[in-house]
Amino acid sequence: MEEPRVEHEDLTVLPGDGPSAAPAAQPPSPVTVARVPMSPEPAPPPPPAAAMPQTATLQSLPATVREPATEAPPRHVYALGRIEPRFPSLGVEKEWAQVVGRSDAAGLTDREAVRGFLGKRANRYLAREICWVFTVEGVETYLLHPRDPADFKLLIQSLRPEEGLTDSDVDVVIGTLGPIAPPEVCNGLTLPVCLFDQLYSFDADSLISSIPRPENVPAERFESVALDLFLNVVQLADNAGATDEHRALNYLSVRYPAIYHVAAERLAANAALTTVDVDTSRLATTRRVVNVIFSYRDRQTDVVDRYFVRVDVTEKYPFLVSKLAPYFAR
Incomplete structure (x- = not known):
């Protein structure tokens, strides 16, 4: 039995006369096997723009991530210190200057002016704009925010006249510790927020005499x-x-x-x-x-x-x- 002849030059294969081969009147056309160069697997196409990951924010996270099943217990605050008002931005400071300029502030110290003008109902909106910084031994410790907006008046009333202010004057804050405020909230200060429920002020001499x-x-x-x-x-x-x-x-x-x-x-x-x-x-x-x-x-x-x-x-x-x-x- 004659073996098939294979020509490697053009990879042309001719069928033989084996027993399984059926006779044919005409020889079949030559079959050419093309050389295919080997190449690595192509990289998968990039995901569409809608599927690209976005920058995570608190609102974009799933509810199960933002509010885990086992939350840490709240941290409470019972602190003794001093309250100081601060302007969070140049715009708020200029607005305050305009309010003072339209009023009679002759003879008033800065603290007296703040307490007097913020105490007026027409200027109460500025009390919500001002930063209320709580200091302990002169160190900035918390940013105060009332749980009830009506308690902004307690912050205003905590501003005592400078001539009567002594080292024994104390502000007491009772509340819950919140997150750290971003820098843009209070002119670069990054302090924990204290959401207070009770605030009262006194001087130590009055406390002792009582x-x-x-x-x-x-x-x-x-x-x-x-x-x-x-x-x-x-x-x-x-x-x-x-x-x-x-x-x-x-x-x-x-x-x-x-x-x-x-x-x-x-x-x-x-x-x-x-x-x-x-x-x-x-x-x-x-x-x-x-x-x-x-x-x-x-x-x-x-x-x-x-x-x-x-x-x-x-x-x-x-x-x-x-x-x-x-x-x-x-």
């Missing part, structure tokens, strides 16, 4: 001791009123007179306040309860006496769990 005085302590002596204790609490390092420890301390300093009574009595016994410590109560199970411990050292014997009070700081408004009592370390 505290009932122990019978065995002279009035002048008690006021001096109480003021010293209050200023020590306010000036604690990094007390921004956002942690459980600082919220408990700030709450006690403005709402619980017993800590001032004990401070005056211990000083009369020649014992000075040395430390204020805060730790988590072992009784806390389902709620957050802290022990605030005041330590007094006798100036002659160096013996340390401690007193403590339990405060529940689970929610926005702290409250007492147990009254001030002697503390015995384990």
